[in-house]
Amino acid sequence: MALDGREFRAADGRRAAEVVVADFLRLAPAREQTASSRVDVYFEPFTSDGIPVEPHPALQVKTLLASGLPLSQRFKTAWGEVTLRDLAEDVKRDFRGEQVESGESAWMLEALSLSSRPGDSFRDSTGQRVRVDEVMIRALAALETANAELAEGMKAKRPEVPKRGQGIYAHPCGGLHYFQAVAGWARHASVRTAWRQRLAAQVDVLLYRLDSETRQYESAWASAPAERERVLAQMLKFQGHLLETLGRLREDTGWRPTPAQQQTVERARRYLENTVRRMDQTGLLAAPASVAGRDKQLALDLVGDTCHAARGESLWSTRELTRPVAPSPPR
Structure with missing residues (x-):
């Protein structure tokens, strides 16, 4: 879907x-x-x-x-x-307020975003009044905190920030679903205006991640031949989710990448193409039943992450492909 x-x-x-x-x-x-x-x-x-x-x-x-x-x-x-x-x-x-900063809240936050508009509020099962604007502002602040080390590395022009399970890397799928949930709220013009500089800074961090992480995957690919299947699976997950996230940003908010940012997007597409080619060459794509037989979770991840990658590529391809509609639904 x-x-x-x-x-x-x-x-x-x-x-x-x-x-x-x-x-x-x-x-x-x-x-x-x-x-x-x-x-x-x-x-x-x-x-x-x-x-x-x-x-x-x-x-x-x-x-x-x-x-x-x-x-x-x-x-x-x-x-x-x-x-x-x-x-x-x-x-x-x-909903519970303490969930907002958790990486596991990404899907809940997006469900709130897609079923609400600025100014909306609701009562949770305890009777507490919850204002959606406040929830999403807290989520933006949580994204900034999670990305703080990457932001510092970017400003210092370091080629990479090591992945050690810290910050955004502690989130499922590297926090890319959390980014989608937060940035999607900016589909509303009033939110885009209020968040303009803060959201732009997070987009810059996301683009910086492409080469920072790809260098680390390439290093792991070269140094650990026995782990290449898992490295490829991580590359597929990251590159596909990244393209999907940037594509959704463009569709949800009207984001217009600068020429330099567009070059990064195109580089991500080339990286993903190379990852898929490697997966084909190693047999990871051709024998899903074999993968499932020895590693069920890897097989499940490959199915889901291939869908995210296909959608990410479709959002940036000039070819006509079927795309889901994801506006704020009719009331």
């Missing part, structure tokens, strides 16, 4: 969005609900046999919103119908 949007279909012909909700949405036990409460639903993180469904909180609701489905979209479940608005409201009820 990240690549083909709302029309993507499962093998049985159903729309993927319908499969996600009908087959994997669960109703919370009745004892956890009161007569006056709205229906409490959730997606299990994994199926009973270990297949990931929602490894990150609010991932599925964020994906449904980002595919362009309206909030009025109805889905059938075992106990009746729910709307996408119901699912978005459930994310809001589950």
